[in-house]
Amino acid sequence: MAASRGVDNWNDNFKGQGDISTVAKVDTGILYEENGNRSTQQLTRGTPVTYIDSQSKSHTKVAIRVGQDIFFTNVDNLVKPKSLGVVNLKPQAFGLGAPLTLTSYVTTLKTSIKNRGDIKGELQEYLLDLVDYVSSGSGGLVGYKFTELPMASIRNDFGEAIGPIFCLKSGLINKNLGINASSTVSFPGSGTAQLLDYIIGTSTKQIKVSAKSKGTANTLKMASLISQVNPKFQSTTEFQIMNTINSNSMNMGPIQGCSLIGAISQQAAGSVGGLRGNDAVISDVSKQLFANLIMNDSELRNRKTITLRNIAYVCEKKLVEYSKKSMVSKKFTEIVKDILDNEVFYVKLDIDNGIPRFNVASTSDRTISNLVLRNKNSYNRPSDKLGFKV
Numbered sequence: 001m002a003a004s005r006g007v008d009n010w011n012d013n014f015k016g017q018g019d020i021s022t023v024a025k026v027d028t029g030i031l032y033e034e035n036g037n038r039s040t041q042q043l044t045r046g047t048p049v050t051y052i053d054s055q056s057k058s059h060t061k062v063a064i065r066v067g068q069d070i071f072f073t074n075v076d077n078l079v080k081p082k083s084l085g086v087v088n089l090k091p092q093a094f095g096l097g098a099p100l101t102l103t104s105y106v107t108t109l110k111t112s113i114k115n116r117g118d119i120k121g122e123l124q125e126y127l128l129d130l131v132d133y134v135s136s137g138s139g140g141l142v143g144y145k146f147t148e149l150p151m152a153s154i155r156n157d158f159g160e161a162i163g164p165i166f167c168l169k170s171g172l173i174n175k176n177l178g179i180n181a182s183s184t185v186s187f188p189g190s191g192t193a194q195l196l197d198y199i200i201g202t203s204t205k206q207i208k209v210s211a212k213s214k215g216t217a218n219t220l221k222m223a224s225l226i227s228q229v230n231p232k233f234q235s236t237t238e239f240q241i242m243n244t245i246n247s248n249s250m251n252m253g254p255i256q257g258c259s260l261i262g263a264i265s266q267q268a269a270g271s272v273g274g275l276r277g278n279d280a281v282i283s284d285v286s287k288q289l290f291a292n293l294i295m296n297d298s299e300l301r302n303r304k305t306i307t308l309r310n311i312a313y314v315c316e317k318k319l320v321e322y323s324k325k326s327m328v329s330k331k332f333t334e335i336v337k338d339i340l341d342n343e344v345f346y347v348k349l350d351i352d353n354g355i356p357r358f359n360v361a362s363t364s365d366r367t368i369s370n371l372v373l374r375n376k377n378s379y380n381r382p383s384d385k386l387g388f389k390v
Contacts, residue, residue: 320386
């Protein structure tokens with residue numbers, strides 16, 4: 001498997017598709033005059049050209065317009081037609097919602113890739129090659145210019161589309177889950193299942209899978225957990241912390257959470273409740289109420305002006321520290337595992353030199369058995385609400 005070249009490139013990407021605006025792909029592309037003589041002019045990378053279908057004779061002599069002049073060149077000297085704008089590579093964009101067996105799934109995915117008008121050229125070829133590579137478990141993906149492909153979207157979104165193929169071919173086969181040739185893949189509707197991306201169905205169970213790309217730490221968000229907490233846990237401090245983080249803003253959640261664990265007083269939390277925005281400056285009265293927190297933080301103790309975000313970040317750190325206590329972490333883990341019920345498998349994708357690599361982890365793995373809070377924020381700007389690092 002490789003990016004198409006020569007006559008295949010011409011047939012797949014140019015021939016019969018009318019005039020196509022593109023650019024030169026090489027620094028020293030050879031040009032020929034209409035009379036067949038070699039031109040003294042050469043193509044240089046990035047030069048805008050127009051492929052002229054009606055005058056192209058073969059893959060080695062495709063007609064192009066450069067400025068006002070017509071020349072002939074090898075089709076491989078041209079960048080293949082690209083998709084315009086942002087291309088949706090999520091599984092649902094390929095019609096992959098309903099349960100499908102592996103064979104039907106692969107066929108549906110490949111057919112959709114070929115029929116999508118917004119997926120062209122090397123992007124189309126690479127996506128098809130990825131499907132074939134994951135399906136067969138072997139082959140080479142070469143000849144692609146990955147800087148010209150939307151690799152982040154391929155990893156994160158298309159990774160969800162090819163992840164099920166990996167799961168059914170090898171990734172989940174040896175885990176005694178009852179997966180076989182009759183197992184199916186299905187995708188929940190948007191927003192209906194926040195803890196998973198797709199489901200592997202067997203004759204006896206539904207296996208939940210969350211697709212994560214390598215390099216992105218898995219974080220369970222409170223929004224996906226809180227509504228499913230068993231009532232038996234709702235009187236615990238740990239649940240109250242989860243609920244407080246979820247139901248308040250990124251700044252007020254950790255501040256109110258700190259009041260729950262006694263790190264600050266309710267009066268202190270209430271004194272900043274009316275402030276809005278990261279850069280809102282707290283009053284001198286609030287400074288006094290947060291005095292212990294401020295004096296014990298090396299970054300804030302010498303600041304004259306302290307903002308709501310500054311205080312919120314210090315409170316976040318306090319909550320993360322609190323979550324690392326053995327009994328607290330144990331209770332958080334108990335609550336979350338009760339929600340997850342059966343295991344959730346995390347299928348992580350990375351792409352190295354064009355080659356997809358998958359790694360599988362699950363909620364029963366020892367490496368993610370002790371849940372603690374995860375903070376991705378800073379003193380000055382929030383990135384996300386606190387979640388559980390898994």
